[in-house]
Amino acid sequence: MDYDIKETMNDSDDLLFDAKINAPVGLGLISGGLDSLIACLVLKLQNIEVVGLNFKSPFCICDKAYKNAECGLNLFYDKLGIKTYFLQKEDDYLEVIKDPKYGYGKNLNPCIDCRIYILKKAKLFAKKINADFIFTGEVLDQRPKSQNLKALRIIEEESDLKKKLLRPLSALLLKPTILEENGIIDRTKLLGIKGRSRKKQLELARTHDLLNEYNACGGCLLTEREFANRMRDYLEYSKNPTMEGVKLLKYGRHFRFNGSKIIVGRNEVENNFLLHLKSPDEIVMEASNVKGPVTLIQGKIEEEVIRFAASLTLRYSDAIKSQGEVIYGREPTLLNEHLTVEKAIQEFLIPYLL
Numbered sequence: 555m556d557y558d559i560k561e562t563m564n565d566s567d568d569l570l571f572d573a574k575i576n577a578p579v580g581l582g583l584i585s586g587g588l589d590s591l592i593a594c595l596v597l598k599l600q601n602i603e604v605v606g607l608n609f610k611s612p613f614c615i616c617d618k619a620y621k622n623a624e625c626g627l628n629l630f631y632d633k634l635g636i637k638t639y640f641l642q643k644e645d646d647y648l649e650v651i652k653d654p655k656y657g658y659g660k661n662l663n664p665c666i667d668c669r670i671y672i673l674k675k676a677k678l679f680a681k682k683i684n685a686d687f688i689f690t691g692e693v694l695d696q697r698p699k700s701q702n703l704k705a706l707r708i709i710e711e712e713s714d715l716k717k718k719l720l721r722p723l724s725a726l727l728l729k730p731t732i733l734e735e736n737g738i739i740d741r742t743k744l745l746g747i748k749g750r751s752r753k754k755q756l757e758l759a760r761t762h763d764l765l766n767e768y769n770a771c772g773g774c775l776l777t778e779r780e781f782a783n784r785m786r787d788y789l790e791y792s793k794n795p796t797m798e799g800v801k802l803l804k805y806g807r808h809f810r811f812n813g814s815k816i817i818v819g820r821n822e823v824e825n826n827f828l829l830h831l832k833s834p835d836e837i838v839m840e841a842s843n844v845k846g847p848v849t850l851i852q853g854k855i856e857e858e859v860i861r862f863a864a865s866l867t868l869r870y871s872d873a874i875k876s877q878g879e880v881i882y883g884r885e886p887t888l889l890n891e892h893l894t895v896e897k898a899i900q901e902f903l904i905p906y907l908l
């Protein structure tokens with residue numbers, strides 16, 4: 555279920571953290587991975603009511619884990635009866651990527667600022683659904699930059715959750731939260747896991763019949779070099795970058811030529827996505843009378859750009875001869891312009907490839 559949290563309540567209301575809560579409800583940030591699953595399990599085992607919150611974005615690669623392992627968001631409901639809500643990271647997230655206060659990880663991933671962003675949103679959402687506290691599946695020192703002791707402290711302070719953010723997997727290695735101090739959560743039933751190994755988590759998953767095998771999926775597309783390059787280019791050239799615009803970065807081969815962007819589909823699925831995501835001012839191009847890619851041209855439509863895009867379109871088509879014709883236009887069903895060009899050669903296109 556998608557919620558609009560813009561129409562949220564008074565931000566000065568705090569989460570309860572009240573010793574008199576009879577049946578506290580914890581809102582867990584869940585990625586669909588093993589750590590958040592076990593964090594939920596640990597709380598369920600002490601009879602805490604748990605609901606999940608999952609953030610979606612075009613950067614998500616969590617479905618990889620789902621394909622390769624028995625893990626995924628369905629397990630939270632199927633095995634633990636946990637209802638999950640979904641929120642989108644919105645366009646304001648792009649500001650986080652552009653200028654993260656706490657810097658980047660190995661590529662364009664602003665992990666510390668990203669955690670702060672989602673916790674701030676989660677805090678508003680918790681109030682909306684009357685959850686009493688927030689917890690995460692973070693594990694101390696699992697990621698060197700964003701999950702060390704200092705980073706965990708920064709994250710809870712900057713999201714205004716100092717001593718209020720429960721991390722059930724590493725709680726015994728961290729200072730007690732107010733929830734533990736007030737006896738709402740039994741600290742003795744929390745864990746003291748540290749580091750990258752998921753041995754303990756998997757052991758618990760097996761013991762409680764949640765899953766048998768697990769392949770960690772590691773982050774989001776912003777951690778990947780090729781995608782990060784495309785993203786940097788997108789932020790540099792777009793006047794009004796949007797999360798919708800980011801979706802196009804996931805499909806096709808991308809080239810920047812004379813300030814314009816050319817995207818060439820790699821297969822039929824990508825061709826269909828490009829046509830689906832195309833905006834009205836973009837040009838569509840195809841090879842004439844032969845199977846080949848859908849090419850999109852964004853930005854200034856100059857003759858040189860058209861010629862370059864045409865030579866790429868022909869290169870990645872099934873055309874046998876070195877010279878051939880392409881057709882193009884703004885309306886995919888009416889490509890009534892045409893041009894004859896030579897196929898691009900590898901050395902020529904490499905400098906423009908993103």
Ligand code: SF4
Nearest residue numbers: 663664665668773774
């Ligand atoms: S890997 Fe991506 S989604 Fe995960 S914390 Fe870092 S920036 Fe956010």
